[in-house]
Amino acid sequence: MLRFIIRRLLLAVVVMWLVSTGTFLLFFIAPGNPAKTIAGPKAPPQTVEIVKHRLGLDDPVIVQYGHFLGRLLHGDLGYSFFSNASVGSILAGGLQATISLVLGASVLWLVVGVTVGVLSATRARGVMDRAATVFVLGGISMPTFVLGLTLSFIFFFKFEQWGLPYLQAGGPAPDITTDPAFWLNRMILPWITLATVQAATYSRLTRGSLLDVLGEDYIRTARSKGLTERRVIYRHGLRSALTPVLTQFGVDIGALLGGVVVTEQVFGLQGIGQLTLQASTNGDLPVIIGVVLLVAAIVTVANLIVDISYSFLDPRVRLS
């Protein structure tokens, strides 16, 4: 067990090192001259030289790489080319909004996805199953931004026009502690948008997994013991059917905390995803690289947790 954890930890370190080296290389692939971007388009060459020197861009590559890794180990991600704020503080602000979005939506999609999945598996080929199939098909075919735009058009724009109580559909994610009601009002549409697509995938996953499990021998044993169908499905079947769903959940939470680009952009939540987008349209390399490294770190840690907890949950997993 300990060996397994140590191996996974080492692997995580290797992945982080590869990702940081990769992003460092991106600095050099990137067209354009950062020094010139910062100094401004009309700056004289001397100014550009000074900026270049201050950024350390005139050092040999290997020295720059050393500085880069050294700063990373101290958690220093540098400063934005544009706002001069530290990348760390920008990311911290974005992360708060993204967490608000992802955690709220995850409750929604887990409840809806698993419920729909169980219903359609237990009534396979029935009306519920057909309805669930349509929901899943719509959910996976609908691009997130189309859903988000439609929702905000109806529940914000049209409802306001008709004089109905409407939901907020724009602006940065507020802090939950200052005004919970306002926070709820503003987050509902983003939650629904994000959760719909996810719920579709989860109900498909739950359905498939539960149908597989219900074909197992021990379920037949449970039935032949005379247990009620309800008990068989919920106590015996669902328990092991949910293991792959939980694994997927861990992976997804990790991946989504790294930024939900589209949902954040549609509703202007100012989370990690939207920051990435703004940084990339501005050519703000330090922020882009900061995001990539942060996301890589979150995902790696999330996968580590999933791997380790999986081996506790399911003793059949060989710890190789």
Added chain:
Amino acid sequence: MSLTEIESGAVDAGLEPKQEIAGKSPWLLAMRRLRQDKASMISLAVIILLVLAALLAPLISKWTGHPFDIGDRRFGLDRDGLPYGPSGRHWFGTDSLGRDVFIRTLYGARVSLLVGVVATAIATVAGVIVGLLSGYYGGPIDTVLARFIDVVLSFPYLIFAIALVAILGPSLWVTILVIAFFNWAAMARIVRGQTLSLKEKEYVEAARSLGGSDGRIMFVEIMPNVLAPVIVLASLMIPIAIVFEATLSYVGLGIVPPTASWGNMLSDALRTYQVAWWTLVVPAGFLLITTVAFNLLGDGVRDALDPRTERIFAMKRKKDRKAVEKQEADARA
């Protein structure tokens, strides 16, 4: 006298079959099953129509007299500079620059289908090769490749795609390559899993003892047997790639205007949809219809290629036959 001669002699002796009995390959059976699935056939028809519309877009543009990149100078925008709604002149109205939404949507179909098919093709080829190598050779090659696949799969690809496009600069080919790069891993994982079990089969052993090279065993012996899941996944990847392109273009990092793509049309629509709903509804509707059609067809292909579903199809055929017989009986009565 050889066995075949005896057999042919037996046939000559008066038992000549009325028609030659064609062997039914699994592919033929799958095709037959697919043809029975109504949803798949309707989806296929929709896709064919879309392809035709996309191919004929320049002709239709010439015929209607509306170019995709230049606004209608006289009837594009009203006096307040607002777009016109659907009319006989502009079927789906005009956009914020007075351009014909219908023609732009058709041109958008070109981009969507091109990106969807080409990106999927690249991802499929790359995924199959990596999956075969990883599954067949095993050992350290497999450890490295399989871990790499896991890493690519677990990362939020949109963030990385955006970072990559921001650095490389947006264009059609960058879009295609970025999408392919984030899709090959799923394919590679499936092919790897299949190869791992197939390489232990007797026929592979036989090929090896006949002196078949590794390359031959991988691509001639094993590959045809992993094609079914590959085709299923590829057909489900096309709609993913189409949505991905639309999303990238929507955030301004995909297809660069004035080239029309459904994504950048929707991005433009953000500024106009509150006064001109058609700028949002038309491209969004086309996008949705396309992805639903591809998803339905993909599901149909999966069911058709899965021998376990033959029972369901057989039941369906029986039911259909009964219905026909009942109809005939009713007609006679």
